Amino acid sequence: MKKFSVGIIGGTGGIGRWFADFFRQEGHAVQVTGRTTGMDIPDLAMACQVIIVSVPIGVTSEVIRKVGPFLKEEALLMDLTSLKAEPVRAMLASSVSEVIGLHPLFGPEVPSLEGQNIVLCPGRGKMWLPRVRALLERNGARLVVTTPERHDEIMAVVQGLNHLNTIALGLVLHETGMKAEDLEKFTTPIFRAKMEIMERVFARPELYAEILTLNPHVGRICDLYEKNLAELRRNIRKGDAGGLRACMERCV
Numbered sequence: 001m002k003k004f005s006v007g008i009i010g011g012t013g014g015i016g017r018w019f020a021d022f023f024r025q026e027g028h029a030v031q032v033t034g035r036t037t038g039m040d041i042p043d044l045a046m047a048c049q050v051i052i053v054s055v056p057i058g059v060t061s062e063v064i065r066k067v068g069p070f071l072k073e074e075a076l077l078m079d080l081t082s083l084k085a086e087p088v089r090a091m092l093a094s095s096v097s098e099v100i101g102l103h104p105l106f107g108p109e110v111p112s113l114e115g116q117n118i119v120l121c122p123g124r125g126k127m128w129l130p131r132v133r134a135l136l137e138r139n140g141a142r143l144v145v146t147t148p149e150r151h152d153e154i155m156a157v158v159q160g161l162n163h164l165n166t167i168a169l170g171l172v173l174h175e176t177g178m179k180a181e182d183l184e185k186f187t188t189p190i191f192r193a194k195m196e197i198m199e200r201v202f203a204r205p206e207l208y209a210e211i212l213t214l215n216p217h218v219g220r221i222c223d224l225y226e227k228n229l230a231e232l233r234r235n236i237r238k239g240d241a242g243g244l245r246a247c248m249e250r251c252v
């Protein structure tokens with residue numbers, strides 16, 4: 001594959017740094033920037049054929065609007081944001097370049113792309129999409145192509161409902177006053193697995209807070225969560241095991 005130059009805004013940390021290492025291992029030239037590190041945005045955009053934005057969700061569109069105007073038609077502007085509709089809209093509006101929205105469905109702790117899911121949302125252009133697909137597929141990633149809107153709807157469940165549930169679990173546990181050390185000798189394997197997930201989520205409050213609050217589809221998921229919790233609570237308060245079982249049997 002022909003080598004290209006990549007500039008990653010937000011490549012000093014997290015998933016941006018992971019992709020910087022990945023592109024370097026593939027033999028591509030990589031420049032990274034952070035808030036206080038690396039080239040300034042216009043210089044980076046002039047120097048690189050591919051610009052990737054991988055900054056916190058809340059500042060993504062602002063960063064895209066800064067870099068977009070400096071990209072040429074034959075360049076690629078891509079983002080790694082956990083939401084897709086707003087960043088892809090911003091990339092299309094602020095540039096004339098090719099555009100791809102990409103969401104890696106894994107974190108920087110994975111050792112390789114082998115077996116990992118990645119969502120691609122093609123935005124504009126025909127030259128870069130096959131190159132990006134070939135590179136990711138050759139490294140074992142499983143790709144799914146969809147629209148940014150459909151991605152966000154599905155993520156409202158995969159991430160929104162999932163993390164909402166984990167955060168609720170953590171908050172309730174905290175209010176019971178029971179500490180991890182009190183529970184340690186009493187835990188089941190499933191509870192231990194849930195505690196590990198909780199620790200991961202509570203270690204990154206800024207990331208998970210943005211994933212939940214900036215996806216417009218998560219509000220509806222919260223309403224459904226509350227409605228279903230209220231029904232469960234009614235059955236539990238009444239001591240109605242049959243009613244609770246009936247709730248569960250609706251799903252199978």
Ligand SMILES: NC(=O)c1ccc[n+]([C@@H]2O[C@H](COP(=O)([O-])OP(=O)(O)OC[C@H]3O[C@@H](n4cnc5c(N)ncnc54)[C@H](OP(=O)(O)O)[C@@H]3O)[C@@H](O)[C@H]2O)c1
Binds near residue numbers: 011013057082083
């Ligand atoms: N972590 C994951 O598991 C994961 C997975 C998939 C997608 N994502 C997405 O990837 C993006 C980054 O998440 P992350 O977890 O990698 O975040 P992170 O670990 O906090 O890293 C953020 C990066 O952005 C830079 N940055 C922060 N504010 C900036 C600004 N205003 N202007 C320019 N650069 C800025 C930081 O650089 P300095 O600190 O050097 O300033 C750092 O390199 C998010 O959109 C997230 O939704 C994350």
